[in-house]
Amino acid sequence: xxxxxxxxxxxxxxxxxxxxxxxxxxxxxxxxxxxxxxxxxxxxxxxxxxxxxxxxxxxxxxxxxxxxxxxxxxxxxxxxxxxxxxxxxxxxxxxxxxxxxxxxxxxxxxxxxxxxxxxxxxxxxxxxxxxxxxxxxxxxxxxxxxxxxxxxxxxxxxxxxxxxxxxxxxxxxxxxxxxxxxxxxxxxxxxxxxxxxxxxxxxxxxxxxxxxxxxxxxxxxxxxxxxxxxxxxxxxxxxxxxxxxxxxxxxxxxxxxxxxxxxxxxxxxxxxxxxxxxxxxxxxxxxxxxxxxxxxxxxxxxxxxxxxxxxxxxxxxxxxxxxxxxxxxxxxxxxxxxxxxx
Amino acid sequence: xxxxxxxxxxxxxxxxxxxxxxxxxxxxxxxxxxxxxxxxxxxxxxxxxxxxxxxxxxxxxxxxxxxxxxxxxxxxxxxxxxxxxxxxxxxxxxxxxxxxxxxxxxxxxxxxxxxxxxxxxxxxxxxxxxxxxxxxxxxxxxxxxxxxxxxxxxxxxxxxxxxxxxxxxxxxxxxxxxxxxxxxxxxxxxxxxxxxxxxxxxxxxxxxxxxxxxxxxxxxxxxxxxxxxxxxxxxxxxxxxxxxxxxxxxxxxxxxxxxxxxxxxxxxxxxxxxxxxxxxxxxxxxxxxxxxxxxxxxxxxxxxxxxxxxxxxxxxxxxxxxxxxxxxxxxxxxxxxxxxxxxxxxxxxxxxxxxxxxxxxxxxxxxxxxxxxxxxxxxxxxxx
Numbered sequence: 001x002x003x004x005x006x007x008x009x010x011x012x013x014x015x016x017x018x019x020x021x022x023x024x025x026x027x028x029x030x031x032x033x034x035x036x037x038x039x040x041x042x043x044x045x046x047x048x049x050x051x052x053x054x055x056x057x058x059x060x061x062x063x064x065x066x067x068x069x070x071x072x073x074x075x076x077x078x079x080x081x082x083x084x085x086x087x088x089x090x091x092x093x094x095x096x097x098x099x100x101x102x103x104x105x106x107x108x109x110x111x112x113x114x115x116x117x118x119x120x121x122x123x124x125x126x127x128x129x130x131x132x133x134x135x136x137x138x139x140x141x142x143x144x145x146x147x148x149x150x151x152x153x154x155x156x157x158x159x160x161x162x163x164x165x166x167x168x169x170x171x172x173x174x175x176x177x178x179x180x181x182x183x184x185x186x187x188x189x190x191x192x193x194x195x196x197x198x199x200x201x202x203x204x205x206x207x208x209x210x211x212x213x214x215x216x217x218x219x220x221x222x223x224x225x226x227x228x229x230x231x232x233x234x235x236x237x238x239x240x241x242x243x244x245x246x247x248x249x250x251x252x253x254x255x256x257x258x259x260x261x262x263x264x265x266x267x268x269x270x271x272x273x274x275x276x277x278x279x280x281x282x283x284x285x286x287x288x289x290x291x292x293x294x295x296x297x298x299x300x301x302x303x304x305x306x307x308x309x310x311x312x313x314x315x316x317x318x319x320x321x322x323x324x325x326x327x328x329x330x331x332x333x334x335x336x337x338x339x340x341x342x
Numbered sequence: 343x344x345x346x347x348x349x350x351x352x353x354x355x356x357x358x359x360x361x362x363x364x365x366x367x368x369x370x371x372x373x374x375x376x377x378x379x380x381x382x383x384x385x386x387x388x389x390x391x392x393x394x395x396x397x398x399x400x401x402x403x404x405x406x407x408x409x410x411x412x413x414x415x416x417x418x419x420x421x422x423x424x425x426x427x428x429x430x431x432x433x434x435x436x437x438x439x440x441x442x443x444x445x446x447x448x449x450x451x452x453x454x455x456x457x458x459x460x461x462x463x464x465x466x467x468x469x470x471x472x473x474x475x476x477x478x479x480x481x482x483x484x485x486x487x488x489x490x491x492x493x494x495x496x497x498x499x500x501x502x503x504x505x506x507x508x509x510x511x512x513x514x515x516x517x518x519x520x521x522x523x524x525x526x527x528x529x530x531x532x533x534x535x536x537x538x539x540x541x542x543x544x545x546x547x548x549x550x551x552x553x554x555x556x557x558x559x560x561x562x563x564x565x566x567x568x569x570x571x572x573x574x575x576x577x578x579x580x581x582x583x584x585x586x587x588x589x590x591x592x593x594x595x596x597x598x599x600x601x602x603x604x605x606x607x608x609x610x611x612x613x614x615x616x617x618x619x620x621x622x623x624x625x626x627x628x629x630x631x632x633x634x635x636x637x638x639x640x641x642x643x644x645x646x647x648x649x650x651x652x653x654x655x656x657x658x659x660x661x662x663x664x665x666x667x668x669x670x671x672x673x674x675x676x677x678x679x680x681x682x683x684x685x686x687x688x689x690x691x692x693x694x695x696x697x698x699x700x701x702x703x704x705x706x707x708x709x710x711x712x713x714x715x716x717x718x719x720x721x722x723x724x725x726x
Contacts, residue, residue: 017560032578314565
């Protein structure tokens with residue numbers, strides 16, 4: 001039951017972290033002078049359209065943008081009653097997007113699931129690629145296998161992934177007839193889930209997954225290789241070899257398991273950078289994830305929309321990190337629950 | 343020398359452990375640290391080459407205007423999207439020095455593209471130390487002399503020209519000035535923050551440590567790019583390019599420090615138990631002095647190595663931000679701003695040379711990685 005207690009404790013810290021993050025996000029969003037509505041009001045006044053001004057003024061008080069900042073924050077999160085009682089993130093009201101003139105929930109809608117999907121696929125890709133390559137690179141260290149994988153890995157780390165995305169898309173389309181842009185065929189958009197739609201999404205996922213995952217996989221591979229090499233130098237490996245254990249079995253039986261811990265723990269470092277990558281790549285490739293929405297929202301100072309997207313992205317990484325922490329404890333009983341603090 | 347029964351010879355002199363140390367090693371024991379580090383670093387060939395390359399690149403920055411044949415925003419309306427021109431040495435079998443063929447552009451009304459025809463009959467030799475557009479050497483001295491420039495009635499676009507007919511090669515040189523310094527400024531900010539917070543947390547421990555540690559954890563668990571985007575969206579659009587440049591570098595640094603602070607803190611936690619730290623404290627040294635004079639120098643070299651390894655992230659960060667249009671903006675020239683032009687598939691397919699700025703980015707990032715690896719490997723000279 002120790003593990004359950006730890007999971008609950010970890011969940012609690014995640015919620016606290018999320019709270020701090022929400023304050024930070026709200027502060028950052030409000031950094032630029034002015035907001036969407038006051039910009040709009042000024043614009044309307046300048047062109048002499050008083051009807052629009054009245055509407056904007058109404059929205060201002062409706063979303064309590066005329067109150068002090070800390071009250072705006074509390075209302076937004078749902079700690080304080082707004083004009084319509086408690087109605088904030090906690091109560092499931094994500095706010096109103098002024099730019100699109102729609103509730104935020106309607107705009108983000110599907111894109112949330114697709115964002116999760118894209119990132120999940122990328123994480124899977126990282127593990128599937130990094131695990132075998134890292135092991136082979138370590139087992140055959142200082143051979144051409146090792147050097148090639150190191151070279152490819154370095155290249156993956158050094159290429160800006162948005163460019164990699166463009167180039168892969170171009171060649172993927174040219175030689176493998178992979179579709180360009182988007183996450184599904186336009187005909188499936190807004191359609192209910194069906195087998196064909198799933199297939200279309202999967203095909204569209206190939207290039208984005210590859211692009212988002214490459215740098216993460218490269219980093220992960222190098223770390224796994226280093227860990228494994230450390231383990232391989234230890235006396236118990238020598239003993240196993242001396243006793244005539246088959247190399248493959250020797251490798252998987254002990255050293256791999258030892259080297260595996262950092263592999264799981266690393267997702268905490270990996271996930272933030274992958275989510276970053278997915279935002280960037282989505283913008284370049286026009287994927288229907290949350291990335292492009294974030295960019296427009298930030299550029300137009302669409303307060304609630306950008307705040308929500310940032311919160312969602314943060315939540316995604318925090319949940320991922322939490323899961324990896326709990327998994328790590330499950331995998332390795334030697335890790336003491338309180339010991340992870342230092 | 344005695345002969346054993348089995349025929350081998352054995353030296354009678356008693357074994358002297360000191361003598362078995364080689365002459366070289368004994369000198370090593372007295373050599374200053376940096377000599378040992380340098381000696382070790384030299385064996386890391388890739389790191390050495392990368393270091394030299396980076397040194398040359400940075401030294402070149404003030405002279406970018408001199409090397410570039412054009413100024414960054416000089417337009418050639420007749421040569422939009424001109425492909426790269428090659429510099430030749432031999433014309434019809436005779437050596438006439440470096441020259442280019444003048445290009446004339448024609449509009450192809452079927453594809454709506456400019457087509458460029460080299461005039462192979464009139465080779466135009468390049469001019470050296472010639473007079474071109476005015477620029478400021480190192481940003482200070484106004485001058486007109488360029489290392490080489492195009493002959494009269496011809497152009498020299500080594501890496502082609504972009505959609506406004508600006509020379510990509512010259513722009514890359516000018517872009518390096520911003521793109522390469524972004525990392526340096528960013529790392530300085532992150533270094534200062536990281537060392538300050540890390541050492542405070544590690545030295546004092548207790549409640550301060552707890553607070554700083556939570557902040558580090560929170561910042562590290564957040565995706566960087568969306569926060570970069572949000573912060574740089576907050577930069578007022580009426581600021582000048584230089585101000586934007588500085589604020590962007592600072593933003594990059596602000597989100598980078600937690601990683602550094604973490605390693606500083608861990609190191610401090612172990613170092614503060616050492617005798618010499620306690621001795622300094624007992625003699626009445628203030629915490630600031632103990633940190634700066636006694637503890638930091640211990641692993642400064644280690645910090646420099648890890649800083650080297652995090653510069654690439656900043657360079658890539660600046661590129662990404664500018665690429666998305668939230669970083670540096672148009673009159674400023676950086677590699678990211680240039681790539682902004684190559685954002686669509688059309689430019690990759692039809693005008694691939696507009697994506698050339700990615701090459702210097704990749705090379706510089708790789709070089710920093712190799713240099714960092716080399717430094718890290720050579721920092722513990724006593725270990726080998």
